[in-house]
Amino acid sequence: MNNSFSASGKLYLIPTTLGDSDPLEVLPASVQREVERINTFIVENEKTARRAIKKLVPSKSQPSLNLFLLNKHTDPADIPGFLKPCKEGVDVGLLSEAGCPGVADPGADIVKIAHREGIKVVPMVGPSSILLAMMASGMNGQNFAFNGYLPIDKAARKNEIKSLERLSQEKDQAQLFIETPYRNNKMLEDLVQYLHPATRVCVACDITLSTEYIVTKPISEWAKTKVDLHKRPTIFILQKEF
Structure with missing residues (x-):
């Protein structure tokens, strides 16, 4: 080299x-x-x-x-x-x-x-949706991982979501991932279905835009929340704490 x-x-x-x-x-x-x-x-x-x-x-x-x-x-x-x-x-x-x-x-x-x-x-300096979402999430900014896209297959996706939840607790590590924008709503539904009620999730959507939406709360609260993420660039972050 x-x-x-x-x-x-x-x-x-x-x-x-x-x-x-x-x-x-x-x-x-x-x-x-x-x-x-x-x-x-x-x-x-x-x-x-x-x-x-x-x-x-x-x-x-x-x-x-x-x-x-x-x-x-x-x-x-x-x-x-x-x-x-x-x-x-x-x-x-x-x-x-x-x-x-x-x-x-x-x-x-x-x-x-x-x-x-x-x-x-x-x-050169510029906006990174991954870092901006992490900054605004209130989760562990000293130990986090970006996982890209999760599997599309239902069973594989369920296993991956649960695996990331375990990792987040075992390593005290925030887990970031993304989804194709037209499947964002389904992703949030899956998180509500598969994650522990106490696991915190940050939904960071339309970062830096006038429609910016960044909210972190436990799954128990997301289950009662109505938000439309369809075709809006979104970063998801989860962390299950001790």
Whole structure:
């Protein structure tokens, strides 16, 4: 592994908003400056990336943009070539669809290659739904784990929910996970059905948006709560205490 920076171009990890909000409300001016300066970006979706760039820097020339697509359809053999501009002295921006690149995000593959190739990686400040939810949950911020998506199969999902509950108690560890937005309501129903009444659950929805909803309470209280999470980006956190 090459531990020195052999390339003069850098890889900037550029965060975006978590939804349709004013980017300058949640992103520092430094992000705007770099997006204004950089013309080569690695993105998940060209249309949404162009929209995000336009919203942050309205004056930026769209024809000047050089975009590499990194998503589930990308041929893995093509990915290393996305960093070729860095080796030629050109800075490249890795732009997330929402929040911070590299965290629950395919951009981690690019960052891994950048380190291997001796390309300097520059993370930029921006909103992370995982960290913001954890901050606002009131749960153990010194020991937590992000588990991504839980199984879709009913029996497997039940077992995973109960396993996470056991882990949270045994390790005093908050357990975070997400669901496809159109199945959020079913997820909350499953948590109410399978978890112990005293287990605390945080539902953090539409973080940083005007419709933001962040509430933590025991399952016994969630069983009596009506909230519509349908198609709203949501982080779930559970913790069963001693």
